[in-house]
Amino acid sequence: MSTYRFDRLLAPRAVAFVGAGSREGSVGRSVLSNLMRAGYPGRILPVHPTEGEIEGLPAAPSLSALPAVPDLVVIAVPPAHVPDVVEEAGRIGAAAAIILSAGLGTGPEDPGPRARRAARHHGLRLIGPNSAGLCVPGRKLDASLFAHAPSAGDLALISQSGTVAAAIAEWASRREVGFSAVMALGSAMDVDASDCLDHFAADIRTRAILLCLDRVEDARRFMSAARAAARAKPVVVLRAGRRRPDAPAASDSAVTHTGALARPDAVYAAAFRRAGLLAVQDLDEMFAAIETLGRQRPFPGKRLSILTNGLGIGLLAADRLADRDGILARNPQGNPVNLGMDAGGPAFAQALEPLLTDEESDAVLAIHVPTIRSDARAVATAIAETVTQARKGQSRKKPVFAVSLGEAETVRETFAGAGIPQFSTDTEAIEGFLHLVRYREAQDDLMRTPDSLPRDFSPDTERARRIVGDALRQGASWLDPIAVGELLEAYCIPAVPLILAPDIDAAAAAAWPLIAGGQAVALKVVSPDIVHKSDIGGVHLDLTSEADVREAARSILARARRERPDARVTGFAVQPMVRRGRRRELIAGLAEDPVFGPVVVFGRGGTAVEVIDDRALGLPPLDLILARDLIARTRVARRLDAYRDVPAADLAAIALTLVKIAQLSADLPQVRELDINPLLADETGVLALDARVRIGRVPQSRYGERDRRGGGHPGFAIRPYPVEWVRVLNLKDRTVRVRPVRPEDEELFRVFFENLDPESLRLRFFGPVRAFSHAFLARLTQLDYARAIAFVAVEIGPDGRERMLGAVRLHADANNDSGEYAIGVGQDARGTGLAFALMRLMIDWARSEGIGRVEGTVLSENRPMLAVCRRLGFTQKRDPDDPGVMKVRLDLSEAREAQSRS
Template sequence: MSTYRFDRILSPRSVALVGASARPGTFGAAILRNLREAGFPGAIWPVNPHHAQIGDLPCLPSVTELPEPADLVVVVSPAETVPGVVAAAGARGCGAAVIVTAGLGAGEGSAAEAARRAARAHGLRLLGPECIGLAIPAARLNASLLAHMPPKGDLALIAKSRTVAAGIAEWAVGRGYGFSGVVSLGLALDVDIADCLDHFAADRGTRAILLHLEAVKDAPKFMSAARAAARAKPVVVLRSGRHETCRADGRPVTHSGTLAKPDAVYDAAFRRAGLLRVTALQEMFSAVETLGRQRPFPGKRLAIVANGRGVGALAVDRLADLGGMLACPSDETRERLDAALPSTGLAPAAWTNPLDLGADADGARYAAALDALLADRENDAVLVINVPTALSDGQAVTGAVAEAVRRGRRASFRAKPVFAVSVGDTAASTNTLGIAGIPHFATDTEAVEGFMHLVRYREAQDNLMKTPDSLPKDFSPDVPAARAIVEAAVREGRTWLDPREVAGLFAAYAIPMLPVHFAADADAAATAAWPVIAAGGTVALKVVSPDIVHKSDIGGVHLDLTSEAAVREAAAEILARAARDRPDASVTGFVVQPMLRRRKARELIAGLTDDPVFGPVVVFGRGGTAVEVIDDRALALPPLDLRLAAELIGRTRVSRRLKAYRDVAAADERAIALVLVKIAQLAADLPEVRELDINPLLADETGVIAVDARVAVAPPGAAPRHARLAVRPYPTEWERRIALDAFSVFIRPVRPEDEGIFEEFFRHVSEADLRLRFFAPVRDFSHAFLARLTQLDYARAIAFVAIDDETGAMMGAVRLHADANHESGEYAIMIRSDLKGVGLGWALMGLMLDWARAEGIRHVEGQVLRENTTMLAMCRKLDFDVRTDPSDPEVMLVRLDLDSPRPEPEA
């Protein structure tokens, strides 16, 4: 339901409190006091059958007696009464309810489930249960158990835990931060993380979002909302339960499954969404301190100035630990420092980073150093550290720093960020820095972490907007052949593909693999090995059993066999060992493979596993038999492009071994990345594939080759093929080829790598047509502008591009972006100026409307300039309702109810 009726929750005109009380120490008394002390301007109706009046407010016996439907009902009554209260509130026409009460249970037959069903029957939104409530300072609403009403500000806090919400809010209140909203979700029967992210992402009063969670229930919904929010503003996430080790669906059986620990998968999801992750409450406080006073900035070069080299060196160490960069002062800045700080007696070359001002540094010395560093283009931010000594006045230093920062802001168009550490700071110095808007911390570690929060956020935003390399034009997997292989195995009730099926599957996706020869017995294995041995090579012999996943555990792999006799002997040993160690296992035969000699190849692992929350996960890392002990791996959610695959490779330690060193040439990293992209595509195409291991995947300068692989399959279920994926994949099923009068056109959904064809397309669009499309002259087709057009979340938006079959040139595009409730969508369309009147507009509009209907979107809307008569005529022929925008007579609002059938274009 997303943001449906969120106005009733976050800006209600009236509040009913069920379970209100005058008895101190009760939830009902505490929330009633908070409501009144916050100065809530609307009506407050206490509800409790045991009271006629509480204070000066009359008390009602039931929500059915409310004088009018309350926008918000806060419930603190006993657990067994909650379903009835919710049902009565819904029947009365109330808009939303916050259930603070705990102990409602969970699952079928519980009071929580009964309350959820009662609310859904009336369209009543539910927050909670087991939550601390919510506080919206701008609305003067404090329907919570928070100790203090948070001041008004631009940070939004969304927390699963009531104590975490209270802790962060209380810490922030004490430091002078304000909130646009504090929302505690509790068990999240209805309103969930994604709903709140959608709201605060669109809220103009929110600059950054703080998020605490324990688990995600609906991964696709969460990922779509998180990706949209992170593109709009910083989102900092703290997850409890990082060290859980058990999977809900039992112990994984492949190396990939074992490597994909639950929190590592969450980390991959947060990274893919562009969220800024912290790992402790104290780190969240550092993020609050930074985001509350400093906006994100480009660059990561930090200049450090301190009154002691030791404390400065500690900051440098922490900066290096977190991947930051130490700035190097320019020669001009060194000379300026030498002129401004003559008392130190140091030569200009001695002014390095960190800058040591000496234990006797006073406010004037700090100010002079700051003036020089703020003007230096060789750094992106400055960290000021002051340790109180008997030789300096800490408050005077703080005042001088604040004034120097103000001077710097007045002198520069883009104010350079300054972070401050005042060890053992007083309330006065804290207040001075706070008034100046300078993020300040108790330790150098917290300050550097705060600096790196913004660096990582900016880098994540840059990564989200990068254009991926195009896939090779000849990569077109044979999906029907691959599907036939896995479906046959599923029909037979098998869990694992046999080696020949694995080879066929990999061939369908052009994943290079060592040749596989299957042999039913020892003699057949010797026969298969002979051609290799006769040519001077050696072979490997491997057991084939649906019951033995890790062959080496029972000695099921023999290498470097040089004769037929050796092959027969090895086969006999394998059978004997299997009979002894795994008498329950069914051995169906052997695999014979030629030994591959790539002395300088790196052993890697690449694979898929099935996470119970986020579905398919791509795994990459260092391979070999000790892969789980080494635990050098990184995870990513499919689908992948070459950029995301390269980033996945770069997050492993083994990535450094892929570079050239000594006499070893660099491995072909693009070939590795392409294998990962193909694996991710396989996961999207074939929901039956649940786990996949390539171990080892050998990589060197000549490319990659899979030496050993295993694939687990299971029935896919009745859901659409993309339902298991947390991130909606490229919708291949919406590709179309249509014939117009003069030419054939290929229409497909837009891909991130389409930035180049969009840039070329706009060169063929007249200035007049650009103004009709964008409502203003457009002259700068920057990377950021084009990235917004080509990088889509297919879960909530679509764009179709029309391409000339002969030339490959872009001819036009249409797009539709759904609202958070997925009920209405806003469209836009543009056709190349020289191609109007050939029917392409009709084709694109028709396909866009078909997609909207398939997605369950009920209304399509748009804004059209009154002078755009061609577009308005098409809208009228498509049965759009057309009316003048009441706020601008030059703009027409068009709207189509999709419950009506699609009109056909006129001949």
């Protein structure tokens, strides 16, 4: 249901309490006391079956007996009574309820699911059960169990855990850090983190979002909401329970190396990174992030200047910066800048001034160690005044971070007043600085929107589907080695050829031509029940005679019968020996996570791959940039460079292999695990030496919410670039290509808008537009295809470059009920039918997504656009608040008939 009724949930005109009796210390009474203490200006309506007055307020015996309908109902009653209260709240017209009660169960007839069904029936939004409540400080709404009411500010805190939310709120209350809202979701039976991300991403009172969770239920919805929020503002995420032993894990059922390497904590980290979220590991890091975000906006660059009154502490900070991949700025006066132990306020001010204008650094860290000759308050005042003065009239205000060891309350207040993040230690300060650096870097990943199919790669998908389909029809759960080789060949992944031999004699016969040609051979056991062949001595190398092959085959069979008597041995694989030489042993493949679906795994390969545990994970789809980033996040990446007389490995070939694997996953959801180990790499390219592929049918319901709408692999948590929506349109006087917009189209849009006449810009944007900033254009070109689409019409000029003729976009609301469109067409394409064609394509996309209606706003004087809308069946109604504007609306159930008539 997403943000439905959030307006009344977060800004209720009246709040009712059910279960807030007169007993001191009860949950309901505690929350009621907090609400009254916060000075809530709306009506407070206690409900109790026997008490006529609570906290001096008249109490009603039931919700139905209240003198007014509450927007928000706080429920603190025994679990068995919760469904009845929820039903009554929905029946009287309440918008939302907070369930503080715990232990509602998850069985179909338990109180929890019964309450959820009742709420859904009436459109009532639920927070909880087991919630610690809700705070909106700016509206003096504190319906929570927190010890102290959070102060007003511009950070939104969303937490599944009530205690984590309470800890952060308590810490912030002592640091003068405020919140636009704090929501403790508890079990998140209805309102969840995705809903909250959608709301606060669009909330003008929220500058950054703090997210604390332990689980994600619907990966596609979460990733869509998270990516949309991170595009709008910084989102910091802390995940609890990363090492919980009872957490479900893909590796519990995984049998390949790649499956075992895809542990849940690593998959979550990969998902957060791809969503553009800033992940922190513990509350200390979260507090550092809050201190930073509460006072400093993100900035480009990661070169840091360090100013200190002690060289030792400055060097410690520099070491920490280097350890965390930050960059120490190159200052003419050296870095760190050491003022000496006696340095006071004037010395800090004098040294700080040139650092604030120095173009060789991106930020400054000022560290002060109080001494008997250097007063902390005086230094803090000098730093604050210098920064404040320097920022006057500056277009780019260089960030400044401060450390005051042995801090005092007045020091914190001084720095806070100047908007300077202040930390207790150099380590905390470096982490705070790097939080914003990582946020900026995460935006690069966030704007990547790989194709459904890489543009320079054409696999034989029909052959691949036939291979997997034939194996499934035969009841196989593993592809045999021949089928694995054919599958890799279909995706242009080089592999060592092999011959499948059913018995010892056939293995010797298959090996003979290779041996006669002077090659040694490798012999491997083939069994659907033995995944790791080396564990049972199922691999023999460097065989140079038929006798060697026969002896190796007998040895393999004997040990297999001894150690795995239940295993079915179907034969042997015979391969020419491949000398490793200077090749690096890598691992690449696919694993299946129970939450986020398919995951691409890359790292150092070999038999000890799980012990070495050098791997990085990425969510498909991938492009070459994302694949290179995946490689760079491993330790083995350093061994891919040239060293001594060993040439560098072909990094492009490795990255392309990862893209191919991701595409294989997109095309073949039935491939549940793929393990190429080792994947040999050198300067000539890559070679798959051994591979395993586990397959299985994918039930339609396997991915729940994710396969209800939209295209692509139903298990992908990220919607790929919808290449299937590329079209060629034949207009009256020309043929144009229409395709979904990509992030790299920013320059295309800038040129298009700059060439539009002022009147066209006014009709498109309802007012004059004088500049097209990067932020403005990024909003038009960086899309989450799970909730928005934009089609751009282009023609190819004489120079081979695309020229934009027009574009249409549709952005669905968070509930996917409706979408708002906008369209613009250049002067030389008017009257060609382009606007009509673009609108029809946009409507087709909306229908495919299950969007119920398309809406738009058109100036009354824009008659051509209104005529197009009439032809497509849009209703038109004058805006009662602005007679110069027409509201147009198309019910998509009627759109098909209107289009057929046209």
